[in-house]
Amino acid sequence: MAVSGAVPNLAFRRLRGQHSPAEFAATVRRAAREIGEQVACDARYIGRVEAGEIRCPNYAYERVFLHMFPGLSLADLGFSAREAVRGRRPAVPAGAPPAPAITTRNDEESDVLRRAFMTSGTATVAAVSLGLGGTAVAIPAPRGAHRIGEAEVRAVEDAVRQIRLLDDRHGAEGLYKAAAQPLRAAYALLDAGTTARRSTEDRLHAGAGELAISVGWLAHDSGRFDDARSHYAEALATARVAGDPALEAHAFCNTSFLARDAGRYREAVRAAQAGLRAAQPLASARLLSLLSLREAGAWAGLGDRSACEQALGRAHGHFAKGQSDGDPEWMSFFGEPELEALEAHCWSALGDWGRAARHAHRAAVLQNPHFARNLALYRAQLASNLAHAGRRDEASAEARRVVDSLGDVQSSRIRRILTETSQVLATIR
Known part of the structure; x- marks a missing residue:
């Protein structure tokens, strides 16, 4: 469905040349892998760019496009300046309450991201501030005999992408409560059961399940473990109903992570192993690597060094096979920095603090600054x-560096680690 008032991007269309949209999308994905990015580019995305629906790409796509066409700017590619796009207010249907005023921060993505979600069969719209960014997306409630189609499913998928993008940049705390509303809207669409075709229904199930996991992660990272557990269980149930092994593997992956953080290590082991079974038919060695790391972390929590080392070995083996087109979109965060960070956690859980510090240092050095929350973590x-290893001065300097770099990042996990570090430093004479 074309966006009203959109101006076709003829410059981008010329750059595609004789390639079909699908062929060009594959070229974009390959270029992304060359620079360590992962984008879920497909023919539909290319079509939206060329139709002018995407006035400015997100930061991951921007880096990929500038890598593909060195020497060209976003303007040369037919895109609008980010500053011109991000402050745009969403249209509000007649009879709806006006959206609250846009506020700003000092980051380059500093305008409040607006989301409009239809919450009933009437024209009522609730404006939701999810964080920072620009364009409005509407998830309409089904009405009468109206069938759910491409527009509704795309809205759910876009909501998932935007939440993940904002979490990467700013952490979970400012997003969690607002993100619960689009989740309710997505499941309302599922409950309506009026999709036009099976492929649309499958995408809607996958989108709603991924949205449940994303909202669950926001709860998880902000210390709301019971809420996170509920959202992950909802995603798992959706996966089982839809027969979606990719969604099931993702739900188990996050469930394992949560159980580890909550100190339920046996549950973390079982969830990681269940995720590995679900992921077997999928063509993603990176997904198997991450699930093996989840298992390794759980074994480390139990103090089983041998089982932990075996799981780490499997994780490295899978990781060495590289990326593939079968890697899920949500795994864009998982590269060598995250591999190093998760291994560091294993060694710290086993009390090998020097080894943990080496891997954590490597994670920080390798991390792309775009993932601001992960870099701070x-x-x-x-x-x-470093503090547990007795290296007081180095630990103090690193902790100060974290505090100075937080900016708009809001994560109770990071604050908790810093508080514990301060307590450890206080015991070192």
Whole structure:
């Protein structure tokens, strides 16, 4: 469905040349892998760009496009300046309450991201501030005999992408409560059961399940473990109903992570192993690597060094096979930095603080600054490991560096690590 008032991007269309949209999308994905990015580019995305629906790409796509066409700017590619796009207010249907005023922060993505979600069969719209960014997306409630189609499913999928993008940049705490509303809207669409075709229904199930996991992660990272557990269980149930092994593997992956953080290590082992079974038919060695790391972390929590080392070996083996087109879109965060960070956590759980510090340092050095929350987390973990290793001055310096770099990042996990590090440092004479 075309966006009203959209201006076709003829410059981007010329750059595609004789390639079909699908062929060009494959070229974009390959270029992304060359620079360590992962984008879920497909023919539909290319079509939206060329139709002018995407006035400015997100930061991951921007880096990929500039890599593909060196010497060209976003303007040369037919895109609008980010500053011109991000402050745009969403249209509000007649009879709806006006959206609250846009506020700003000092980050380059500093305008409040607006989301409009239809919450009933009437024209009522609730404006939701999820964080920072620009364009409005509407998830309409089904009405009468109206069938759910491409527009509704795309809205759910876009909501998932935006939540993940904002979490990467700013952490979970400012997003969690607002993100619960689009989740309710997505499941309302599922409950309506009026999709036009089976493929649309499958995408809607996958989108709603991924949205449940994303909202669950926001709860998880902000310390709301019971809420996170409920959202992950909802995603798992959706996966089982839809027969979606990719969604099931993702739900088990996050469930294992949560159980580890909550100290339920046996449950973490079982969830990681269940995720590995679900992921077997999928063509993603990276997914198997991450699930093996989840299992390794759980074994480390139980103090089983041998089982932990075996799981780490499997994780490295899978990781060495590289990326593939079968890697899920949500795994864009999982590269060598995250591999190093998760291994660091294993060694810290086993009390090998020097080894943990080496891996945490490598994670911080390798991390792309785009993932601001993860970079701050890796540095906080490094400070903690250095403190436990008795290296007071290095730990203090690293902790100060984390505090100075937080900016708009809001994560109770990072604050908790810094508090614990401070307590450890206070015991070192």
